[in-house]
Structures are given as structure tokens and as C-alpha cells.
Amino acid sequence: MSQNGNSGKDGRKRVLVVGAGAAGMSTAYHLSNHPDKFDVTVIDSVDYCGGQAFSIPLDKDRHGASWFNQGVQGGSYIFHHTLTMFARQGYHADPVELQVSFGKDDRFWTNVFPTGFLAKHQAEVRRLAFMLRFMRWFEVVFALLPLKLVFKLFFFSDEFTNVVGLPMTALFLGTGNATPEVPAIMLERLCTSPTYGMWYPVDEDSVVSNHPPMVVFPNFTDFYTAWKKDLESRGVTVRLSTELTEIVHRNKRGVLVKTKPRTPAKDGHNPVDGDPDAPESEEHYDELVLCVLADTAKKVLGKTSSWRERKVLGSATFSDDITITHHDADYMKKYYENFYDENKAVRVLGKNGDRDQSSRLEYARDNFRPMYYIRMYDGDLSKLEMSFDTTNYQSQFPDKVPFEQHVFQTIYLNKDRDRKHWTDGEIAEDKIIRADWWHQLCHSWTHYLLVVPWMMFLQARRRTRFAGSWTLVNAHEVAIMSGIAAAVDLGADYPEDLEHDRFAFLSFRLYYLLAYGRWYRRRFQGSGSQKAKDGAGWASGLYGSVYKGPGVPTEERSTWREEVKAGRSTENLADGNNGRSQP
Known part of the structure; x- marks a missing residue:
């Protein structure tokens, strides 16, 4: 633990936490367990807590639920810190078994049933299983090699690499169009780790055949609002619509910063660079925890930044993506496979055609409900578009809703480089619910060579610590842990x-x-x-x-049952054929 002096009049360390997302709230919460040691202030330039995790209102009568989560939707059973914090605030996640739909037409495959595409590439499917075992044996050699290079080393076709290998990785880690550059260890661990490998074990006939057990999160606006109130009851000062504009100095005397008030937007999402004429004020603290993105941290450190901080923080790369939330079922039917199709399914697989798949087909016929989708652009199969059927995935929705009334999210990736591939203009304007821009971390191999291993040399230097999911991998659990780590390093x-x-x-x-x-x-x-x-x-x-x-809990969609009682969700909106309007 770093030894830093106290300068508060009551002997407590005055700690400024910048950012009220998962990392910042976690930092403040664990510091607040020691009210005799820390005087904590949390600020954020927007007018809500939660960062990228928040909820959006919906037309309950049309969609069956009055809200859905944006930005962060769910995670894994290994998210012990996140799930524990839900319980501490009186909330819970719900279990769900994940179903995916990758590609379209003759390039379609899924984890639910075998398709013609997998039958066509049986030799490469078996080679993938061998490659993953080989990488596990010699992990230190392959760890940081970019994924696209490893697939070339094992002589995979471009079609198989782009339709199978890249989507499998992009799905869980949100790596988007940076997936060809991610370290190969990410895919290897997703497939070979018995603890956090969501695709474990790999199926030598159909790549994956398991339905990964996951959890879907509660109403994030409610959860973070409750968490904010809990912090305030513990003596933490939470100031929203307050922007850190400058760090004046960081030295033995403490940390001197400048802040300015922001005008709250109606939805709480205050625009970047707003209120340019707002008056600034100076504030003094003993310690600073920056729970913001790496490039933002580098910017606010300004003239006080060291060469080391500029080098490490500046090596993190980001892309600008947009998520369009909509209920355009025609768009989804045009570009994705949403329903079980007997013509695309195959009954046998295996080198000798002796692996019967009939039981999987029988299950899929009535139970195929994809939640995560990935589309490869025809003009460049290495470039992806991601979509979610939030009605199938999030647990506040009724179990049965006609497909035309589902809520979807489509994510268009890397505006600067890949905008030419986007088809966002094809989504009917009258069916768009909301559009959100994101500044997303690119999980390239350079991030794990130039950023992650060097963070320890930035932490606790000049009274400053850094927290956020970008310090390792873009996941809510990492953000929570990074906040705990900052608090622990301060003495909690x-x-x-x-x-x-x-x-x-x-x-x-x-x-x-x-x-x-x-x-x-x-x-x-x-x-x-x-x-x-x-x-x-x-x-x-x-x-x-x-x-x-x-x-x-152990029961799926328990949140829906609770929301029906509270009047925030409806009963089923359809009967028969599982209510999914399957053709």
C-alpha cells in the first residue's frame, strides 16, 4: 500500500474519485467502509451514475416491458464481485442460457443446432479443436500473437476465420472490428478454460454445442440510483453534472484540481464539451482516483502528466461506435437468421458422417431463440456488425412476445475506418427507439503489450490511481474489481x-x-x-x-414476474408456437 500523508483537518484522507461508473462507485463504496479514514467525493460530468450502464424507458404495451438495459446487459457466473454488489443493494441478476446466431444464409451457424456451413467446413472444425489444444500446451508462445496471424499459421481459410473464429471472440469480449488484432490467448481461454471459458468444451464436430450459462443484469438505472443513495448515507459526497477541467498540480502538498458545473440534460447524458463558459472553481484533495477512459485520463492530467503516463495511457486505442435500439423486425430478417430453418440444418456431422444430431434439431425446432447476433459484411468478411435481441435476452420481458414487437439493438463499429460498410440507414426511422455513441476500447495485442503490464508503474505515483475496465478487459466485473483495488491500495x-x-x-x-x-x-x-x-x-x-x-436466483425471468406484479411489465403478448412468430 502506498504511504501518502493526510492533510484533512479531521485527519482523514480527502479522496477525489472522478467518474461515477462501476469503477468509481466501487472505489467510493469500499473506501466508505472506513469513514474514520477517508472523506470521499465522487464527481461525474453527466447527471447519472453508472457510466456506460443505464436503462432506457420503453412502451410497455407494445414491447411487454417498460425499460431495458443499454450499454451493459449481462455477464458470467464468474462475476462474483458484481453479483455480490447487486445483492448488497437489494437487486439480483437472472440466469439465462445463451443462444447465438452468426452469419446469414449459406454462412449461417449457431451453437444451438448444426448447419450446412459447419458440414461444409468439417475439416477446419476439427483443425480448430486441435489448434486450441495446441495453443493451450504452448500458451506462452501464442499468448500475444494477433488472432488473424494464428489462423493463418494453421492454414484456415479466410471464410472460416471470419465467419467462425472472429465472431466467437468478438461476442463475449466486445472486441468488435478490432478482433483480428486481439491476442490469440483470448479465444484460446474462451474455449479451453473450464472456469471462465464460455465456449468450453469445444465440440470437434460443430465448434460449439453448449449453451453458455450466463446472467442478465437488473435495471441499471434503479441499481445505480440505489447505490448512490447508499454511498450518500455512508457520508460520501456524490456530485453529478460536475466536470473535472484541469489538474493544476499533484505533489507533496496534495492534488489541486479545477471543476465546473454542467447543465443537466433531460436524459442525464450531458454532451461532451458543453457549458464552455461555466465558471471554474479550485478544490484540494489528498488523493485522486481517475475512473475514466485512458485517453480522458491523459487529457485531464495535462501538464502534470509524466512521460511514463503519457506513453502508457496514450498507447490505449479506441473506436467510435453507435448502438441503434429499434424494433425493425424487417431489418433483422434481412440480415440475420432469427428462426429455425429445416433447410439450413443438418442431421449428421463427423468425419465419417456418423455423428447423429437429431436431438439438437428437435430441441431447436421449438426453442431456437437467438440473443446475440453477428453479421459479416459481404464486402469484407473481417468487418462485423453486432445485434442483440434484447427481448429474448433480458429478463424483464415476457416469455412470449411476437417477433415484430421485439426490441433489438444493432451496433455499428469503428466509424472512422468502417463507416462505408454500415447499413444503419436501412433501419426504419419510425422504429428507432434511441441511438447512442460509444467511445470503445480496442482490445488489440498492443494493449496487452504496451498498456496492461505497465499500469503498475503508474499506480500510486504522485497521489494518483487509475481504475476502469480498460486496465484489463472491457467487462463490468473488471471495473468493479479495479475500484476495489484502488480503495485497497489507499488503505481500505x-x-x-x-x-x-x-x-x-x-x-x-x-x-x-x-x-x-x-x-x-x-x-x-x-x-x-x-x-x-x-x-x-x-x-x-x-x-x-x-x-x-x-x-x-435459480429461475429464469424471475425479474419479469416481479415486474408484472409492480406493473412495469405485461403478461405474455402471444400464445402458441412459443410466441415468436416463427414461419
Whole structure:
């Protein structure tokens, strides 16, 4: 832990947390567990808490639910810190088994049933399984090689690489059109890790045949609002619509910053560079935690930044993407496979055509409900478009809704480079619910060579720490852990219950070692408290990786049943044929 002096009149460290997203809220929460040691202030330039995670209102009568989550929708059972925080604030995620739909027509494949595309590429499907095993054996050699290079080394066709290999990686990590450049270890671990490998185990006949168990998150606006109120009840000052404009100095005397007030937008999303004439004021703190993107951190550090900070933070690359939320079923039918089609399914696979797939076809006939989609552009198969059927995925929606009334999200990636491929103009304007621009991290191999391993040399230097998912991989769980790590490095304790959740504690220790270069020592070893007993019971499955705590019930769509009682969701909007309007 870095040793920094106190300058507050009451002897407490005055800590400024910049950013009220998952990382900033997590930092403030864990510091607030020690009100005698820390005086915490959280600021954000927008007028809501949650960062990229927020909820949007919907027409309940049309879609069956009055809201849906934008930006962040769900995660994995390995997200122990996230799920525990849901429970602490009185919320829960819901279980879901993921179904995907990749490609269109003769390039279509899915994890639910085998298709003609997989039958056509049986030799490459088997080679992929071998490649992943080989990479597991010699992981240190392949770890940082870009994915596109590894597929070439193993002589995969461009079609198979772009239709199978890249989408499998892009789906879970949100790597988008940077996927060809991501480190190969990402795909390898997704397929070979028995704990966090969402595609584990790989199917040697059809690439993947499992339905990855995932969790879908609660109403994020409600959750973050409750979290904000909890922080304030603990003595944390939360100032929204407050922008950090300049860091004047960071030295032995502390941190001097300039802030200005922002005019709250109606939806809380204050525009960038707004209120240019707002008056600035100076504020003094002992410690600074920057829970903002790397390029934003570099910008606000300004003249106080060191060469090392400029070099590391400047090596993180980003792209500008847009998410269009809509209910244009015709667009989805044109570019994606949404329904089970007997003509695209195959009944046998295998080298000798002896692997019967009839049971999978029978299941898919009535139960194929894709949630995640990826489209490859015909003009360049290495460029992707991603979509979500949020009605199928998010748990506040009724179980049965006609397809024409589903809510979809389509994501167009990398505006500067790939705008020419976009077909956003084909979505009917009268069916667009909302459009949101995102400044997204590119998970290229350079990020894991030039940014991630060097963060430990920036942390706690000149009274400044950095937190956010970009410090490792773009996931809500990483953001939460990064906030805990910043708080711990300032002198807070890691929570007692989570210390006894062996998977959560190991995950945190490894993150803290990577981000700060230090191994966190136990504080509650041998504790027989109720907190310790509770936490020990949350870790189940292999190595304790499967969360089994109050943050996740066992029944799917339990949120829908709760929302119906609260009048915020409707009963089923359709009957028969699973209510999906399948042809």
C-alpha cells in the first residue's frame, strides 16, 4: 500500500474519485467502509451514475416491458464481485442460457443446432479443436500473437476465420472490428478454460454445442440510483453534472484540481464539451482516483502528466461506435437468421458422417431463440456488425412476445475506418427507439503489450490511481474489481465475505498483482463470523468459479414476474408456437 500523508483537518484522507461508473462507485463504496479514514467525493460530468450502464424507458404495451438495459446487459457466473454488489443493494441478476446466431444464409451457424456451413467446413472444425489444444500446451508462445496471424499459421481459410473464429471472440469480449488484432490467448481461454471459458468444451464436430450459462443484469438505472443513495448515507459526497477541467498540480502538498458545473440534460447524458463558459472553481484533495477512459485520463492530467503516463495511457486505442435500439423486425430478417430453418440444418456431422444430431434439431425446432447476433459484411468478411435481441435476452420481458414487437439493438463499429460498410440507414426511422455513441476500447495485442503490464508503474505515483475496465478487459466485473483495488491500495480492506469466497478472492488478488504489482494479504484468516460463512458458501463449481449467492436466483425471468406484479411489465403478448412468430 502506498504511504501518502493526510492533510484533512479531521485527519482523514480527502479522496477525489472522478467518474461515477462501476469503477468509481466501487472505489467510493469500499473506501466508505472506513469513514474514520477517508472523506470521499465522487464527481461525474453527466447527471447519472453508472457510466456506460443505464436503462432506457420503453412502451410497455407494445414491447411487454417498460425499460431495458443499454450499454451493459449481462455477464458470467464468474462475476462474483458484481453479483455480490447487486445483492448488497437489494437487486439480483437472472440466469439465462445463451443462444447465438452468426452469419446469414449459406454462412449461417449457431451453437444451438448444426448447419450446412459447419458440414461444409468439417475439416477446419476439427483443425480448430486441435489448434486450441495446441495453443493451450504452448500458451506462452501464442499468448500475444494477433488472432488473424494464428489462423493463418494453421492454414484456415479466410471464410472460416471470419465467419467462425472472429465472431466467437468478438461476442463475449466486445472486441468488435478490432478482433483480428486481439491476442490469440483470448479465444484460446474462451474455449479451453473450464472456469471462465464460455465456449468450453469445444465440440470437434460443430465448434460449439453448449449453451453458455450466463446472467442478465437488473435495471441499471434503479441499481445505480440505489447505490448512490447508499454511498450518500455512508457520508460520501456524490456530485453529478460536475466536470473535472484541469489538474493544476499533484505533489507533496496534495492534488489541486479545477471543476465546473454542467447543465443537466433531460436524459442525464450531458454532451461532451458543453457549458464552455461555466465558471471554474479550485478544490484540494489528498488523493485522486481517475475512473475514466485512458485517453480522458491523459487529457485531464495535462501538464502534470509524466512521460511514463503519457506513453502508457496514450498507447490505449479506441473506436467510435453507435448502438441503434429499434424494433425493425424487417431489418433483422434481412440480415440475420432469427428462426429455425429445416433447410439450413443438418442431421449428421463427423468425419465419417456418423455423428447423429437429431436431438439438437428437435430441441431447436421449438426453442431456437437467438440473443446475440453477428453479421459479416459481404464486402469484407473481417468487418462485423453486432445485434442483440434484447427481448429474448433480458429478463424483464415476457416469455412470449411476437417477433415484430421485439426490441433489438444493432451496433455499428469503428466509424472512422468502417463507416462505408454500415447499413444503419436501412433501419426504419419510425422504429428507432434511441441511438447512442460509444467511445470503445480496442482490445488489440498492443494493449496487452504496451498498456496492461505497465499500469503498475503508474499506480500510486504522485497521489494518483487509475481504475476502469480498460486496465484489463472491457467487462463490468473488471471495473468493479479495479475500484476495489484502488480503495485497497489507499488503505481500505477487501470485504470479509468476499475474502472467504475463494474464487472472488483469487480473482482480486491476481488483478491487484497485475495492476499494482503487489500481492494482497488476507485480513480475516480464520474468521468464524457470519460474513465469512456467507462468503464461503458463494463459491461453487470447479475452483469455486460458479457464483451461488443471493445475487442470482435459480429461475429464469424471475425479474419479469416481479415486474408484472409492480406493473412495469405485461403478461405474455402471444400464445402458441412459443410466441415468436416463427414461419
